[in-house]
Amino acid sequence: MFGLFSKVRTGLASTKNKLVQRIQHLFRDKNLDTTALEAALYAADLGVETVEKILSSVPHRDQDLRAVVEPILLQTMAGSEGDPQMLLTTHEPLVIALIGSNGSGKTTTAAKLAYYFAQQGKSVIVGACDTFRAAANEQLKRWAEQLQFDLVESHTGADPSSVAFDTCQAALSRHKDIVILDTAGRLHNKANLMAELQKLKRAIGKVHNSFPQHIWSVIDASLGSNAIVSTEKFHEAIGLTGTVITKLDGSSRGGTLVGIYQKLGIPVYFIGLGERCEDLEPFHVNDYVKALLA
Ligand SMILES: Nc1nc2c(ncn2[C@@H]2O[C@H](COP(=O)(O)OP(=O)(O)O)[C@@H](O)[C@H]2O)c(=O)[nH]1
Ligand SMILES: [Mg+2]
Structure with a gap:
């Protein structure tokens, strides 16, 4: 502790x-x-x-x-603490889709979450739904080899919805506990990219009507108050259930988390404190506020 x-x-x-x-x-x-x-x-x-x-x-x-x-x-910050343990009570696999802007830390967070849940004794499968950049699949593949989690791979230009769909089906047939969907970075003001997310959400809802139980926005803390507007737009378009705030190690803008929660009231599940797989911590509001003012 x-x-x-x-x-x-x-x-x-x-x-x-x-x-x-x-x-x-x-x-x-x-x-x-x-x-x-x-x-x-x-x-x-x-x-x-x-x-x-x-x-x-x-x-x-x-x-x-x-x-x-x-x-x-x-x-x-009252009520801001998302409890990852509370997520682990579903009968069906728990599906968490990660969304956000370019470079916010989604792919790294997908790998960190796979590591976190594996440490909790859970079986994890990750879907490489960023089909926009060729490097995205490779990045996840390296993590999957290092951390030994199942990965549903994709190729550039593939339909992200169908990768997500396949990943969720694989989770059911392989009896996985957790599904993490990595997605391409996008700008909140591009209507077609928001529609693509809505389509992905509908597609996996066809695998099981409880999917996805969670959609988390992965937010780079160093963006400061600029992140508030984009997170709000993501929330309007797709309905966020949580956030992960990354780069709190390097950022001089750790207060971003307060601004976002105050505005949107979406719980923070994890914070990112570095680039390694173990640099992800469940969010504890008391520790955070103490650290901010220590
Ligand atoms: N210092 C630090 N770097 C991070 C953190 N999370 C991600 N990164 C780095 O940020 C860069 C972009 O991350 P990536 O996961 O590829 O972002 P994506 O475009 O949202 O998938 C990479 O160099 C990561 O190593 C974090 O919590 N702290
Ligand atoms: Mg990525």
Whole structure:
């Protein structure tokens, strides 16, 4: 538990520097510069409402910043913790489709999830539904060889829906517990690409009417508040059930998670803290808020 917390804390070090140190520095000035405080809070991507709550509760200097901000963040993030253990109770295979923009970490997260669930004693199959880039299938193939999970491969230009369909059918016939579908990165404002996702969702619903139980948006934390708009559009188009926030190790914008949850109320299941298969942790809101302010 302590090990996990320190990993989150190390990962969030750059955010912490930006958020807490910049604010503490403001408190050290003779007169609290509320404009600078406001700017620092916005720069941390906490979202408008959270920033306003903090601003209205931070009236004077010599106040312990943490004591003011921590309860506000915890209150904002109430209900944000997705519990992966709760997912493992379905009778049918659990199907999780990963969607998001280019380079957000979907393929890496697919492999990390395969590793995570295998560690839990579950059998996993992954579908290479990114048929847009030739390299996408190869990337997953390397992970599948390294981590020894079943992979339904595809070729460039194949219909992603049919790859997803085949993967779900294979999961039933091979009695798999978990299905992870990796998809191509897409822009939220391209209607044809959103329609392609809806088609994929319908296609696997024909394999079993409970499929997919989950659609998670994989979000690069370093995109900051820009990620809020795209996640909202994905949610409108396809109905998200969760998020995975990646690159919290390198990002100086760990507050993105707060802004997105505050706006959309979609639970966070996992956070990505590096490029290795073990660099994925179930999201724990208390650890996260502590790490953000430690
Ligand atoms: N530092 C860091 N890098 C990550 C993380 N997740 C993914 N990446 C890297 O981000 C890049 C894009 O990842 P990829 O999974 O191919 O993104 P995709 O286009 O959404 O499938 C790769 O170089 C990954 O190694 C993370 O949590 N932390
Ligand atoms: Mg990919």
